[in-house]
Amino acid sequence: MCNTDCCSNPKGKAGTKTAINSTNSSDIIPTPESLLYPYEVIEEIADFITKGSGMRPKIGIICGSGLGSLADIIQDPKIFEYEKIPNFPVSTVEGHAGRLVVGTLEGATVMAMQGRFHFYEGYPLAKCSMPVRVMKLCGVEYLFATNAAGGINPRFAVGDIMLMHDHVNMLGFAGNSPLQGPNDPRFGPRFPALVNSYNKDLINKAIEIGKAMGIESNIHVGVYSCLGGPNYETIAELKALRMMGVDAVGMSTVHEVITARHCDMKVFAFSLITNKCATEYSDKKDDEANHDEVMAVAKNRQKACCELVSRLIREIHMASA
Numbered sequence: 656m657c658n659t660d661c662c663s664n665p666k667g668k669a670g671t672k673t674a675i676n677s678t679n680s681s682d683i684i685p686t687p688e689s690l691l692y693p694y695e696v697i698e699e700i701a702d703f704i705t706k707g708s709g710m711r712p713k714i715g716i717i718c719g720s721g722l723g724s725l726a727d728i729i730q731d732p733k734i735f736e737y738e739k740i741p742n743f744p745v746s747t748v749e750g751h752a753g754r755l756v757v758g759t760l761e762g763a764t765v766m767a768m769q770g771r772f773h774f775y776e777g778y779p780l781a782k783c784s785m786p787v788r789v790m791k792l793c794g795v796e797y798l799f800a801t802n803a804a805g806g807i808n809p810r811f812a813v814g815d816i817m818l819m820h821d822h823v824n825m826l827g828f829a830g831n832s833p834l835q836g837p838n839d840p841r842f843g844p845r846f847p848a849l850v851n852s853y854n855k856d857l858i859n860k861a862i863e864i865g866k867a868m869g870i871e872s873n874i875h876v877g878v879y880s881c882l883g884g885p886n887y888e889t890i891a892e893l894k895a896l897r898m899m900g901v902d903a904v905g906m907s908t909v910h911e912v913i914t915a916r917h918c919d920m921k922v923f924a925f926s927l928i929t930n931k932c933a934t935e936y937s938d939k940k941d942d943e944a945n946h947d948e949v950m951a952v953a954k955n956r957q958k959a960c961c962e963l964v965s966r967l968i969r970e971i972h973m974a975s976a
């Protein structure tokens with residue numbers, strides 16, 4: 656039973672057995688964040704989900720802000736509220752329902768996080784991306800990570816979809832990583848390489864699907880960067896990001912991708928461009944991003960996002976059948 660303050664579920668409601676290491680006041684060096692979720696704890700969470708659902712999903716989906724409908728299209732869903740999953744954090748952001756949905760989509764077994772964890776909610780990065788390791792131990796081979804993001808590339812319009820082919824890890828520049836702390840080789844190597852993180856075959860298939868859907872002019876391939884949030888960016892920051900080659904900016908996904916690549920999952924990720932970021936000074940109020948607008952655009956574009964994801968999952972499933 657876990658009685659530490661690292662858990663959202665301190666009484667271990669679902670009966671988990673492994674105690675999670677905690678930082679106690681006598682520690683000289685605080686317990687590294689990765690130790691909050693040792694392998695055995697992740698294994699127990701994964702067992703809870705695979706036994707509770709009777710499934711070993713192959714594809715994991717993380718729904719971005721306002722994109723929870725990606726989980727609503729899952730058939731024969733088994734739903735796990737985050738607060739009922741042992742040692743799971745809770746979602747605190749509007750547009751992130753806080754439940755895990757396991758079922759089938761286009762014939763493939765999938766699990767979807769309807770609600771992700773962000774650094775700005777106060778969770779360490781290792782905790783934000785801990786569910787990716789849970790997915791891995793549930794049997795997931797492919798991670799589909801989605802997000803809402805501001806478009807910095809001037810060619811991007813609101814409602815466009817940017818397939819991520821690379822990222823700039825701003826939190827990493829500042830010395831923060833979901834992999835900080837001792838490395839458990841059962842997950843992956845101490846020094847994982849991140850070139851080729853975003854699976855090229857899946858990007859190419861998604862481009863083809865975009866054409867078949869008649870939305871090729873709304874599909875781009877580009878570079879995403881994650882900042883800590885929760886504030887949106889200043890003009891000077893956006894200019895700097897643009898100079899660095901960033902096309903879209905958000906507050907998530909990168910640490911999830913790092914964690915997925917560390918444990919050798921194939922990654923497909925996209926940003927729904929929910930607002931255009933101003934990179935010049937002006938007095939216009941429309942230049943200010945806001946979460947209501949982010950949610951409204953995501954709601955408007957959910958059908959296209961669902962179709963893209965479904966068709967890509969269908970291709971993966973057919974290729975492996």
Ligand SMILES: O=P(O)(O)O[C@@H]1C[C@H](O)[C@@H](CO)O1
Binds near residue numbers: 907
């Ligand atoms: O979870 P994502 O990255 O989709 O959410 C974005 C970033 C912030 O959480 C929020 C800002 O509107 O949307």
